[in-house]
Amino acid sequence: MEQTRMIPPMFKQIDPPQRFLMGPGPINAHPRVLRAMSADMLGQFDPEMTEYMNETMALYRQVFMTQNQWTFLVDGTARAGIEAALVSLVEPGAKILIVRAGRFGLLLSEIAERVGAEICTLDLPWGEVASLAQIEVALQEHKPQVLACIHGDTSTTMAQPLDGVGALCKKYNVLSYADVTATLGGVPVCTDRWGIDVVSGGLQKCMGGPPGSAPITISDRAAEHIMTRRHVEAGIRNASLTDGQRPRIPSNYFDLAMVMDYWSEKRLNHHTEATTMLYGAREAACIVLEEGLENRFARHKMASTALIAGLRAMGLTIFGDDAYRMANVTGVWIPASVDGDKVRLRMREDFGIEIGTAFGPLTGKIWRIGTMGYNAVKHKVLLTLGALEAALAAEGFKPPRGAAVDAALASWP
Amino acid sequence: MEQTRMIPPMFKQIDPPQRFLMGPGPINAHPRVLRAMSADMLGQFDPEMTEYMNETMALYRQVFMTQNQWTFLVDGTARAGIEAALVSLVEPGAKILIVRAGRFGLLLSEIAERVGAEICTLDLPWGEVASLAQIEVALQEHKPQVLACIHGDTSTTMAQPLDGVGALCKKYNVLSYADVTATLGGVPVCTDRWGIDVVSGGLQKCMGGPPGSAPITISDRAAEHIMTRRHVEAGIRNASLTDGQRPRIPSNYFDLAMVMDYWSEKRLNHHTEATTMLYGAREAACIVLEEGLENRFARHKMASTALIAGLRAMGLTIFGDDAYRMANVTGVWIPASVDGDKVRLRMREDFGIEIGTAFGPLTGKIWRIGTMGYNAVKHKVLLTLGALEAALAAEGFKPPRGAAVDAALASWP
Numbered sequence: 001m002e003q004t005r006m007i008p009p010m011f012k013q014i015d016p017p018q019r020f021l022m023g024p025g026p027i028n029a030h031p032r033v034l035r036a037m038s039a040d041m042l043g044q045f046d047p048e049m050t051e052y053m054n055e056t057m058a059l060y061r062q063v064f065m066t067q068n069q070w071t072f073l074v075d076g077t078a079r080a081g082i083e084a085a086l087v088s089l090v091e092p093g094a095k096i097l098i099v100r101a102g103r104f105g106l107l108l109s110e111i112a113e114r115v116g117a118e119i120c121t122l123d124l125p126w127g128e129v130a131s132l133a134q135i136e137v138a139l140q141e142h143k144p145q146v147l148a149c150i151h152g153d154t155s156t157t158m159a160q161p162l163d164g165v166g167a168l169c170k171k172y173n174v175l176s177y178a179d180v181t182a183t184l185g186g187v188p189v190c191t192d193r194w195g196i197d198v199v200s201g202g203l204q205k206c207m208g209g210p211p212g213s214a215p216i217t218i219s220d221r222a223a224e225h226i227m228t229r230r231h232v233e234a235g236i237r238n239a240s241l242t243d244g245q246r247p248r249i250p251s252n253y254f255d256l257a258m259v260m261d262y263w264s265e266k267r268l269n270h271h272t273e274a275t276t277m278l279y280g281a282r283e284a285a286c287i288v289l290e291e292g293l294e295n296r297f298a299r300h301k302m303a304s305t306a307l308i309a310g311l312r313a314m315g316l317t318i319f320g321d322d323a324y325r326m327a328n329v330t331g332v333w334i335p336a337s338v339d340g341d342k343v344r345l346r347m348r349e350d351f352g353i354e355i356g357t358a359f360g361p362l363t364g365k366i367w368r369i370g371t372m373g374y375n376a377v378k379h380k381v382l383l384t385l386g387a388l389e390a391a392l393a394a395e396g397f398k399p400p401r402g403a404a405v406d407a408a409l410a411s412w413p
Numbered sequence: 414m415e416q417t418r419m420i421p422p423m424f425k426q427i428d429p430p431q432r433f434l435m436g437p438g439p440i441n442a443h444p445r446v447l448r449a450m451s452a453d454m455l456g457q458f459d460p461e462m463t464e465y466m467n468e469t470m471a472l473y474r475q476v477f478m479t480q481n482q483w484t485f486l487v488d489g490t491a492r493a494g495i496e497a498a499l500v501s502l503v504e505p506g507a508k509i510l511i512v513r514a515g516r517f518g519l520l521l522s523e524i525a526e527r528v529g530a531e532i533c534t535l536d537l538p539w540g541e542v543a544s545l546a547q548i549e550v551a552l553q554e555h556k557p558q559v560l561a562c563i564h565g566d567t568s569t570t571m572a573q574p575l576d577g578v579g580a581l582c583k584k585y586n587v588l589s590y591a592d593v594t595a596t597l598g599g600v601p602v603c604t605d606r607w608g609i610d611v612v613s614g615g616l617q618k619c620m621g622g623p624p625g626s627a628p629i630t631i632s633d634r635a636a637e638h639i640m641t642r643r644h645v646e647a648g649i650r651n652a653s654l655t656d657g658q659r660p661r662i663p664s665n666y667f668d669l670a671m672v673m674d675y676w677s678e679k680r681l682n683h684h685t686e687a688t689t690m691l692y693g694a695r696e697a698a699c700i701v702l703e704e705g706l707e708n709r710f711a712r713h714k715m716a717s718t719a720l721i722a723g724l725r726a727m728g729l730t731i732f733g734d735d736a737y738r739m740a741n742v743t744g745v746w747i748p749a750s751v752d753g754d755k756v757r758l759r760m761r762e763d764f765g766i767e768i769g770t771a772f773g774p775l776t777g778k779i780w781r782i783g784t785m786g787y788n789a790v791k792h793k794v795l796l797t798l799g800a801l802e803a804a805l806a807a808e809g810f811k812p813p814r815g816a817a818v819d820a821a822l823a824s825w826p
Contacts (some may be wrong), residue, residue, distance in 0.1 A: 011468045011699060014449045014692045016461055026454045026685055036427045037689060038447040041439045041623060043767045048429055075625060076489040076666060077684040083666045098526030106647045110666045204685060210454060212488060212625060212687030234519045236772060251664060252524045253489065253496045269772075271490040272439055276450060277690070279427045286424060288669060354456045359682075411737045 016356030017349070022384045023356030023370050024154040024329050025182070026204035026211050030374045033209045036283035037276045044272050053263060056278060059285035063184065063207075064199060066191035066291070070218035072263040073281055074130045075274040080254070081214025083111050085177050085198045088226045088256035090146050091247050097128050097144035097174075099160060102153035103359045104179065112148065114304060115250070120144060126187075126361050126405030127320045129160045132168065139172045146175045151189065152182035155359045156207075157331040158324045159187060166195020175222055181205060184215065185288045186300040186328040186372055197222035206300065206328055208373030209284035213277040216256075223260065230257035236269055301327045302379050303371035306408040310385035311369075313407035314392070314399035319366045328376065331358070331366040338395045340364055346394055351387035355372035382408055432761070435797045436769030436783050437567040437742050438595070439617035439624050442693075443567050446622045448530045450689045450694035457685055466676060469691060472698035473628045476597065476620075477612060478706070479604035483631035485550045485676040486694055487667070488614075491594035491615030494627025496524050497667035498590050498611045501639045503559050504660050505529030510557035510587075512543050512573060515566035516772045517592065525561065528663070533557060539774050540744075542573045545581065552585045559588045564602065565595035566677060568772045570744040571737045572600060579608020588635055594618060597628065598701045599713040599741040610635035619713065619741055621786030622697035626690040629669075636673065641671035645681070654681070662666065686720055714740045716784035719821040723798040724782075726820035727805070727812035732779045733807040744771070744779040749806045753777055759807055762799035794821055 001123040021027045042049040053072070059099040061071045074081045086108070090096050096117040101124040107265045109119050120142040122130055130149075139147065147169050152159045162178060178200045180189045186206025191199050203209030218226070228244040233252075241261075249255040253271065261268035288296060304327045308318055311332050319331030334340040340357065344367070347353045356368035370383060385404040393398055434440045455462040466485070473484045487494045490699025499521070503509050509530040511521045514537040522532050533555040536541055543551075543562075552560065560582050565572045575591060582589040590611045593602045604612050613629040616622030631639070646665075654674075662668040666684065674681035701709060717740045721731055724745050732744030741755040749752040753770065757780070760766045769781035784794055798817040805812055 011472070011695070014452045014465070014696065016452055017452070019455070019459075021454060021456055023456060026457065026688060029454050029689075032452075034451040034689070038451045039427045039429055040431070040444075040447065041434060041442050041617070042429045042432070043434055044435060044439065046432075046761075046767065052427070059424070076493060077687055079684045080489060080666050083664065087664075090607060107665075110646045114663045114665050116663065202685075204454070204688075204768045210687065210689035211685040212690050224673075232521045236516070244530065248527060250527045250529065251496065251500075252520075252527050253493050254664075254666075255527075271492045272615075272624040274490055274623065274690075275617075276442075276447070276623035276693070277440060277625050277687075280689070282424070283427065348459070354459065 017352060019352045019354055020375060020380050020384065021354045022375060022380065023354045025370060025372065027208070027370055027372045027375050029210050030208040030284065030287055033280050033289055037280040039279055041275050045267055049275070050267060052278060052282060055274065056282045056285070057263065059282060060217065061287060062289055063215065063285050064189055064194070064217040066217050068191065068217045068219055070223045070260055072216060072259070073278060074200070074214040074216050074259065075271055075277065076214055077211045078214050081200030081202065081216050081312045082108065082179055084254035085200050085216065086111050086148065087115045087251045087254045088117050088229070088249050089175055089177060089198060089222065091240040092250065093118060094146065095120060095142060095144040096146045096148055097122065097138055097142050099135070100124065101128055101130070101156060101158065101160070102150065103155035104124050104150045104153045108148045110149065111198050127158055129158055129324045132164050135165060136168055139168060139174060141334055143149035144174055146177060148177040151178050151180040152187060152326045154182045154329050154368065155362070156320065157326050157329045158320055159183065159326045161324070162194040162196060163360045170195060170265045175225060181250070182329065183326065185296065186376065187326060188297055191217055203281055203284055206372045207284045207289045208287065213274065213281045215281060218256065226256050229358045300376045301372065302412065303376040304328060304330055306378070306381050306411045307369060307371055307385070310381070310404035310408035314389055315401040328372045329368055329370045331368050333366055334364070335397045338392060338397045340367060343391045343395050344393035347387055350391070353384055353387050378412055430765060432765045432767055432794050433788060433797065434767045435788060435793065436767045437781045438783060438785065440621070440783055440785045440788050442623050443621040443700055445654060445698065445700055446693050446696045450693040452746065454688050458680055462688070463680065465691060465695060466686065469695045469698070470676065472695060472702060473630065475702055476698050477602055477604045478606070479629040481630045481632055482605065483636045483673055485629060485672070486691060487613070487627040487629050487672065488690065489627055490624045490682055491502055491627050493667070494613030494615065494629050495521065495592050497669055498613050498629065499524050500664045500667045501529045501559065501642070501662050501669035502505065502588055502590060502611060502635065503528050503530045503561050505663065506531060507559065508533060508555060508557040509559045509561055510535065510551055510555050512542070512548070512562035513537065514541055514569060514573070515539050515563065516568035517563045517566045521561045521563065540569045540571055542571055542737045545577050548579055552581060552587060557587055559590060561590040564591050564593040565600060565739040567595045567742050568775070569733065570739050570742045571733055572596065572739045574737070575609060576609040583608060588638060595742065596739065598709065599789065600739060601710055604630055616694055616697055619785045620697045621700065622693050626687065626694045628694060631669065639670050650815065713784065713789045715825065716789035717741060717792050718745055719824045720782060720784055720798070722824040723794070723817035723821035724815040727802060741785045742781055742783045744781050746779055747777070748810045751805060751810045753780060756804045756808050759804035760800055763804070766797055766800050768797070791825055
């Protein structure tokens, strides 16, 4: 057999350097999450496994601040949650209105195009957000079936206000979707108060978990719409299951009707739930809720406020409008005299701290510094500021030494 | 805010009972895999992270027995790998020939239908496999662009022989796909010798890892075809990237052209790689290759041979044809006098051992017993047989006591 000619490569054990990941994500995972993930497998339909699934649903209802029955995990990274939502909500040929003010707004149209939707957009310069009035005008003009937007777009560090958006969509009989990958667990994600129908996120930002699982929540009216597209697999059909009358969802893996049948008491076999990621998602939610959502939001706010105070004390300029800034990722203009990538390299190589680069029109212009989840804490903010000061000094930009750390310390209550 | 009215549910720590999962999967994960998964995150483009990605590619080339450059992970369960392969290979309207002899053959048509393919099938009764001659006749009759099949269909416990299938497909200028979820790492998966263009698997069976990552390998000619459908996201376009001329892949998440650009030295941002699952997939492959593929295949063969000897000594009848049986999942007829589910319940509740039920036409007729990966070992085979004997006795079927364990012991060299 061929393999006898092969020599197994002798790779070392997994042993990543202990860095602070202070970029736009992934960030360091909470050790409790990783520990929970080291538990062994269960059978897919073992009562202990389905109980963990039910508990995970209950936990994420609280994380999403919703009463939605349909609150569960999509097995893939945050992007999988977005695609599952759009492919299940938007029928081929249906019109979708997308609010675009950054890279992830563009990603929504990229995904919706592939789903076969007719795309219309509300485009804003990177760094701006849409007003309710702008959204209403766009709804009136385009008459879409679905509205989709990003809550916190890490590419711009701005958060789109969503209060009132759900009500507007209901007024025009439009289903609504919001991606909250960057904000879930760090900034209020008020699913029910917003009235957004489908909201999906990820673990690797403020939730303090690893990438690879996408929590999602679905309103009853959206679930009803999705169920009109249900189509049960031939291999597992039985008399108690009826197909919907509307066009079948053009993906099997992302067919939320089937995923709901799997997470429901029907326990209809679909994929094999990613056990280890489920353990991690459940533990991340436990940690979030034990801390308490309000405490957690306050901690994120405090960390970014201190970070900003420190950056300003260094003489740097913060990107974007304070009124709409995300409390977990901060954009800062790279001084004209320095090479942003050289500073990032020094940060990583000398101090073991990662800060983020940028995309699209902001490439080379801003850094993005995350203070999220397990990393939204005083010592990591202070160490990051101290390291950035030293790296900037080494690259010829001379901030007043010590000022950043002092300012951040002073801003911490 | 709403959450102040909520009381966090006080769920216990993740603490699954220590069972032997001797069903069709998931099975118990190797503890080294789970331990590797408890390492902390890295930045997505940190040199250590991209090095782990490159090492994972090198390892899976050996696991798949291939020289294919394009050998990497799809971030999702095994089913995600199947959908990524089909949606990337098969253009809407293209004709696909699917070999169907069990539930997972049906799943291939289910997925291909949603991809918009024109489906033609080579249908066989559950438990049979297709001959090369049957496949050639079907290729001549249907003239498909793609052939798809399942290597080991756990629903029937049969393995479709694939030697010669790649050559046949090349003769008729057909791209080929095989799912090896159930066999990878336990039964020879000879990608290059078979000449199959795209082969995808999972971790949760013979690889001894958790579900949630789908290793995939792609021949150069299939990669070339997929690249003719490349379409770079608007948010990350640059002058060095050109779009292909053929129809865009109707999924973003499963667009293998984009996933390849991410895993290539281009490192073009797509999803955020599921770090923890990558660690697990890498460690699972290290364990497989340290044991050696031939040793591992022999161990699986030995475990199922001993299991079958034991089952027969109990007076039970093995399902299907010995010539095509998978060496890692065994089907056994449930005696007419017993309720299969009651026996399975006793196995689980009294002995902490899980064996599998069945799907479709085999529901209630056979059990499926897995001897895979970390569980393809003597003591687990013997304990399973002893427990099954006791459970059968309790349900009124009286096997000769002790005979199964003795026979299995005797068959072990």
